[in-house]
Amino acid sequence: MFNSIRTKLTVTYLALILVVMALTSFFLLNILEQYYLSYHFETMQRAGNLVAEFSSGYMKESPDIGTVSTLAEDFARQIGSRVIITDHRQRVVGDSLRVGGGLLNSLLNRDEISRALEGEVGQSVQFSQQSNQWVMQIAVPIISENTILGSVFISSSLNHVYQILKDIRRFLGVATAVAILLAAFLGALFAHHITVPIELMTQATENMARGDLNQRVPVQSNDEIGRLAIQFNHMSSRMQEMTRQLKDFVANASHEMRTPLTSLNIMVKSLKEYTLDVKEQKEFLSDIDMELERLMHLVENLLDLTRIDRVSMDDTMQSADIVPAVAATLEMLKKRAETEGILLQYSVQPEASPVYISAHQIKQILFNLVDNAIKYTPAGGTIIVALYNEGEELALSVTDTGYGIPTEHKDKIFERFYRIDKARSREQGGTGLGLAIVKEIVIRHGGKIRVEDGEGGQGSRFILTIPLARAIA
Ligand SMILES: Nc1ncnc2c1ncn2[C@@H]1O[C@H](COP(=O)(O)OP(=O)(O)OP(=O)(O)O)[C@@H](O)[C@H]1O
Ligand SMILES: [Mg+2]
Incomplete structure (x- = not known):
């Protein structure tokens, strides 16, 4: 089973497709994930900067928590994420989430915020146990007249990104399955195309080996297999022709020998059976001599012919x-x-x-x-x-x-x-x-x-x- 060209070809095809599809999927999904994440990050950063700009005016010594929270709430609604605003000591002065879990007035001790308060942009992607999904958190500084007044912290769900990636992965899976089915089908078809003529030729050679030289195989293509088939038919007819010639030759040779042998037979019998005088005996003997000469000449010529047949050029x-x-x-x-x-x-x-x-x-x-x-x-x-x-x-x-x-x-x-x-x-x-x-x-x-x-x-x-x-x- 595993020794047939058909299986080998098909297995090779399938392995190839699997490897190619796996590699492609791996790289494609990675690139897309990076792309989506950086796109999302930029959008969030832009939103964060906007919030920071708007809120900078409210970030006085003791900001009005209600006003700032309303501001955060407004933006949060627009970008569909949670927006938190802290002062320069990481204290939350505005939170878009007002009911249940609101963080107002508490200290929000997060790396992203620390970085924002140093004037940079903090960012992280993590799995939130709380909401059971991947989230991206970013924090940007609120700056006014070269002083860092606080930070804007945005936490947004990455659900849609991973949903898209999941869809693409499923699509690639289906494509791989279809490719494999197609390859299996085409591979089998192609292998069939190759193996059937070869099997026919094998069968024909077996028949020839068994002595039936009259073998022809159909020529179905003009590729290597087709040419092999043509050569095979050519060889088979040549062999038939040669065996026919050989048979003819043997038949002719026997026929040529029969005539002198028949005369010899008759003459020897006559010599044995009838009493002949010396003169008659001499006549018979000289006839016998002549027939023998003829036979020897024939045999010599036959030997000459076969010797030319056998001797190769270099000899x-x-x-x-x-x-x-x-x-x-x-x-x-x-x-x-x-x-x-x-x-x-x-x-x-x-x-x-x-x-x-x-x-x-x-x-x-x-x-x-x-x-x-x-x-x-x-x-x-x-x-x-x-x-x-x-x-x-x-x-x-x-x-x-x-x-x-x-x-x-x-x-x-x-x-x-x-x-x-x-x-x-x-x-x-x-x-x-x-x-x-x-x-x-x-x-x-x-x-x-x-x-x-x-x-x-x-x-x-x-x-x-x-x-x-x-x-x-
Ligand atoms: N020089 C020739 N003139 C006329 N006919 C010839 C001549 N040479 C050959 N032939 C003819 O060709 C035939 C074939 O010649 P070939 O030499 O093959 O056979 P052969 O002479 O009959 O027999 P072998 O050569 O064995 O004695 C001869 O039988 C003869 O009829
Ligand atoms: Mg001659």
């Missing part, structure tokens, strides 16, 4: 001077062509042009291409092989004057097991794998191969290019 690539290897191979092939009545000419030009390819692989390429040229060129023909530099590439071309390749087959002949004329190719012992091997090697080396018509539209020309080592580095 085989080496900067090598391939010219001597090429020349030696061509010299050998030239002799073979001669026995078929075909002339093989070659020119090997590049002086030590390094390419990342092993001598073995370049020999494989040459051997397959020239072998084809010999096989598919009737006696009296010519084969021309050229190795040269072309820009930043090494190029190899093999041109023959043979049967040529019809346009519609030009792409297909590089496919595995593809032969234009099955009968003729089989007669020659062909497997249809030679060009597939060549192409595979060339592609592994970052190169390209193509086929076009030969000189004057007769025969064919195979051209391949491989980037030079200095072009890659």
Whole structure:
């Protein structure tokens, strides 16, 4: 439960909102409290000064308590607070509260009043047990002709200030609750948006692991998740395609082997069952020999193909001077062509042009291409092989004057097991794998191969290019 992205996201959201709201509330309420208190203080001070000004005229040696009290009462009514006036010895000479609790004639020994009598403004905020509320008390001096005659003491309720603060606190509380609900809802929605595709992909991967490769997930957005979904579908179809190719390959390979194996089977059985004369026996044996050769050729080619599949680039690539290897191979092939009545000419030009390819692989390429040229060129023909530099590439071309390749087959002949004329190719012992091997090697080396018509539209020309080592580095 706590391991799901959904829970983690939601909890994070809620924690964030709680912290932010708590901090905001704390500072906001503090600032507002300070503001309201200082505003209240200023108002009271102003009122106090006004009372002081008015009463200064009455503050003679022995002020008339009745008059002063009336004055205090008048102001008290206006500002809604209790107003007390004392003489310079802190004796109360006027009190707005007349009935019950009046302080007339008593000494009011308070810090605020002492400070006022020193010419300053006294102030305090405290909780009054008596009236069960917060109150602010201020005292200002009554001054006339530079003498302090007494003080005005005002005590006012702070109820309204704390009522406002309480309202704001409640409002913030409600806002926090709403924000949390909203965040929980949005968080869940957002998490849903993220986790559902991931869960679908997990499910699909599990199915794939179980062997069902036909898996597609819906692409619902174009963010990271959406791109992952696209890549997933891409991978899944690639894997399907690859398994299909692999199956085809195995099927083709088995099929190719079945023909020679069937002939071998029949011939061996015949040898066993029938009594044949020596001449017939020899004929059978040479047929068996031929079929075995064919099988071995097929298996060798299959092995070659799988080896290219498995070997990685770094293993085989080496900067090598391939010219001597090429020349030696061509010299050998030239002799073979001669026995078929075909002339093989070659020119090997590049002086030590390094390419990342092993001598073995370049020999494989040459051997397959020239072998084809010999096989598919009737006696009296010519084969021309050229190795040269072309820009930043090494190029190899093999041109023959043979049967040529019809346009519609030009792409297909590089496919595995593809032969234009099955009968003729089989007669020659062909497997249809030679060009597939060549192409595979060339592609592994970052190169390209193509086929076009030969000189004057007769025969064919195979051209391949491989980037030079200095072009890659
Ligand atoms: N130089 C060529 N001239 C005419 N046709 C060619 C030439 N090279 C290849 N082909 C055609 O392309 C087909 C595929 O060639 P590839 O080398 O892959 O197989 P193969 O020669 O039949 O068998 P293997 O190479 O195993 O002996 C050949 O069967 C042939 O029909
Ligand atoms: Mg071939």
